[in-house]
Amino acid sequence: xxxxxxxxxxxxxxxxxxxxFLAKTMIKQGHILTATSRSDHSQxxxxxxxxxxxxxxxxxxxxxxxxxxxTSILSFSQVLRSIPxxxxxxxxxxxEVLSVKEYPxxxxxxxLPLEIDILCAHPMFGPGSGKDGWKGLTFxxxxxxxxxxxxxxxxxxxxxxxxxxxxxxxxEEHDKQAARSQFITHTxxxxxxxxxxQSTSLDTxxxxxxxxLKENTMKDSFDLYCGLFVHNRFAKQELKNLExxxxxxxxKLHHKSSDTL
Amino acid sequence: xxxxxxxxxxxxxxxxxxxxFLAKTMIKQGHILTATSRSDHSQxxxxxxxxxxxxxxxxxxxxxxxxxxxTSILSFSQVLRSIPxxxxxxxxxxxEVLSVKEYPxxxxxxxLPLEIDILCAHPMFGPGSGKDGWKGLTFxxxxxxxxxxxxxxxxxxxxxxxxxxxxxxxxEEHDKQAARSQFITHTxxxxxxxxxxQSTSLDTxxxxxxxxLKENTMKDSFDLYCGLFVHNRFAKQELKNLExxxxxxxxKLHHKSSDTL
Ligand SMILES: NC(=O)c1ccc[n+]([C@@H]2O[C@H](COP(=O)([O-])OP(=O)(O)OC[C@H]3O[C@@H](n4cnc5c(N)ncnc54)[C@H](OP(=O)(O)O)[C@@H]3O)[C@@H](O)[C@H]2O)c1
Ligand SMILES: NC(=O)c1ccc[n+]([C@@H]2O[C@H](COP(=O)([O-])OP(=O)(O)OC[C@H]3O[C@@H](n4cnc5c(N)ncnc54)[C@H](OP(=O)(O)O)[C@@H]3O)[C@@H](O)[C@H]2O)c1
Numbered sequence: 001x002x003x004x005x006x007x008x009x010x011x012x013x014x015x016x017x018x019x020x021f022l023a024k025t026m027i028k029q030g031h032i033l034t035a036t037s038r039s040d041h042s043q044x045x046x047x048x049x050x051x052x053x054x055x056x057x058x059x060x061x062x063x064x065x066x067x068x069x070x071t072s073i074l075s076f077s078q079v080l081r082s083i084p085x086x087x088x089x090x091x092x093x094x095x096e097v098l099s100v101k102e103y104p105x106x107x108x109x110x111x112l113p114l115e116i117d118i119l120c121a122h123p124m125f126g127p128g129s130g131k132d133g134w135k136g137l138t139f140x141x142x143x144x145x146x147x148x149x150x151x152x153x154x155x156x157x158x159x160x161x162x163x164x165x166x167x168x169x170x171x172e173e174h175d176k177q178a179a180r181s182q183f184i185t186h187t188x189x190x191x192x193x194x195x196x197x198q199s200t201s202l203d204t205x206x207x208x209x210x211x212x213l214k215e216n217t218m219k220d221s222f223d224l225y226c227g228l229f230v231h232n233r234f235a236k237q238e239l240k241n242l243e244x245x246x247x248x249x250x251x252k253l254h255h256k257s258s259d260t261l
Numbered sequence: 262x263x264x265x266x267x268x269x270x271x272x273x274x275x276x277x278x279x280x281x282f283l284a285k286t287m288i289k290q291g292h293i294l295t296a297t298s299r300s301d302h303s304q305x306x307x308x309x310x311x312x313x314x315x316x317x318x319x320x321x322x323x324x325x326x327x328x329x330x331x332t333s334i335l336s337f338s339q340v341l342r343s344i345p346x347x348x349x350x351x352x353x354x355x356x357e358v359l360s361v362k363e364y365p366x367x368x369x370x371x372x373l374p375l376e377i378d379i380l381c382a383h384p385m386f387g388p389g390s391g392k393d394g395w396k397g398l399t400f401x402x403x404x405x406x407x408x409x410x411x412x413x414x415x416x417x418x419x420x421x422x423x424x425x426x427x428x429x430x431x432x433e434e435h436d437k438q439a440a441r442s443q444f445i446t447h448t449x450x451x452x453x454x455x456x457x458x459q460s461t462s463l464d465t466x467x468x469x470x471x472x473x474l475k476e477n478t479m480k481d482s483f484d485l486y487c488g489l490f491v492h493n494r495f496a497k498q499e500l501k502n503l504e505x506x507x508x509x510x511x512x513k514l515h516h517k518s519s520d521t522l
Pocket of ligand 1: 013014015016017018019037038039040070071072073075079097098099100122123124125126127220221223224227
């Protein structure tokens with residue numbers, strides 16, 4: 001697989017926690033990274049051997065094969081519209097890893113010139129769940145507009161090489177399933193955090209998993225959680241389903257207890 | 262520890278899933294078991310080498326050192342009041358393992374003659390979490406009225422021998438903590454079941470733990486869950502706290518999204 005092992009020049013936009021997490025593995029694989037972000041991450045970048053640009057135009061001039069957008073969901077539109085894509089020197093693949101998929105796909109199709117390729121992806125793991133490697137963890141992607149198959153497949157190889165379970169899926173199908181699974185998981189974690197649940201001296205195994213869930217959820221930013229809700233059109237209904245389910249459980253308890261008392 | 266290894270004659274009242282689970286380990290340790298229950302469990306009992314009595318008086322006549330009550334929380338009062346304790350031939354330890362503790366303690370103190378000892382206990386595990394042994398799993402107990410320390414400590418040794426973490430705690434403190442931990446865990450599990458959550462092709466690790474939680478919760482009877490609510494005076498408030506926390510999370514989402522849209 002010659003194409004799979006080509007070294008890529010990858011420019012990252014938005015160098016927050018998730019980008020930093022991805023970057024470590026990309027560097028380990030020998031790819032050459034540059035980054036730009038709202039905040040100044042130049043110190044961390046120099047430690048990681050990544051060229052950090054404060055200036056977006058200089059960043060675009062650097063001749064990357066791939067531009068990887070890792071900004072928050074909520075800032076995506078603003079960030080995207082502020083990128084002067086006409087500065088790109090060559091046909092480039094734009095990939096993004098937001099935790100929602102229809103929303104960035106639609107915006108990218110709207111904003112990007114036709115000669116730019118688009119890959120929408122969602123690694124279903126992060127610094128917590130991926131801390132012991134990515135083996136068996138799910139990587140969802142949709143080849144929204146790919147003319148240069150070679151570059152795209154090189155990028156996907158980054159994840160294949162680490163043993164990810166590669167799932168090709170439409171952005172719509174992703175959002176439907178993620179609203180029922182990931183969004184609900186985050187919601188439960190945030191509800192438990194709001195309740196301030198804590199380990200007790202008599203935890204059951206089940207309760208310990210909830211305490212862990214709470215702690216892992218709270219490592220992600222509220223922006224991320226809010227993005228899952230605002231920019232996934234299936235999330236609102238799932239939140240309603242959760243509320244209804246709690247109401248049903250409450251009613252069943254009250255029925256049964258008025259029977260028994 | 263001579264007292265720790267004495268073989269006990271243990272009579273179980275209520276031979277449901279949890280009693281069956283406990284009985285297997287007790288038999289493995291060499292104790293001699295008898296049982297009685299609402300339903301006829303004589304076939305299973307004969308396989309396990311347990312004498313099953315359909316008649317409660319014959320069961321009480323059998324001269325047990327300990328009577329272990331394992332009925333559902335909801336039926337406990339009715340079952341307890343139907344036991345003709347005057348049939349007991351000798352001072353006996355009555356132990357119970359309900360998942361709530363103040364409620365059976367109060368009833369036992371009310372109903373039992375003074376010469377009968379009372380141990381209120383709650384093994385914080387079951388057929389699911391305890392399937393690979395009981396090592397490190399929590400056993401909570403309150404020596405409510407113990408005159409014969411020897412028999413009581415022999416009974417506790419059953420759990421110590423298996424490596425349980427022994428936690429002596431008042432029934433009140435148990436109920437307070439269990440309402441915040443175990444009851445909430447069951448509630449979350451039942452809410453997720455009501456939503457019919459299921460593994461998807463893109464589960465995160467966090468979501469997988471919720472699917473497992475749902476499945477483990479639904480292995481316990483609804484009677485058990487309902488008992489946690491009806492007969493733990495702290496549970497009602499914790500259910501309210503859960504509902505409020507969900508409402509708070511919903512409001513935070515709506516605030517933030519009206520800011521961003
Ligand atoms: N964390 C995960 O486990 C995970 C997993 C899969 C996908 N994702 C996705 O990856 C992306 C990044 O996630 P994250 O965990 O790093 O946290 P996040 O809070 O979702 O995003 C943080 C990033 O967004 C940038 N940002 C935030 N507001 C901005 C604004 N107004 N203008 C410009 N940039 C802004 C930050 O820039 P500065 O750092 O420069 O301030 C930082 O790079 C998100 O889209 C998320 O959905 C995350
Ligand atoms: N499952 C666990 O993991 C676990 C852990 C710790 C403590 N506990 C406690 O252990 C006890 C038993 O739990 P479980 O899991 O076996 O299921 P359960 O549904 O709570 O109780 C089933 C038992 O209650 C008896 N029962 C139910 N209704 C009755 C009635 N109206 N009259 C007489 N007996 C009645 C059943 O008798 P028949 O079988 O004869 O019909 C069976 O023995 C409960 O108090 C529970 O809180 C359970």
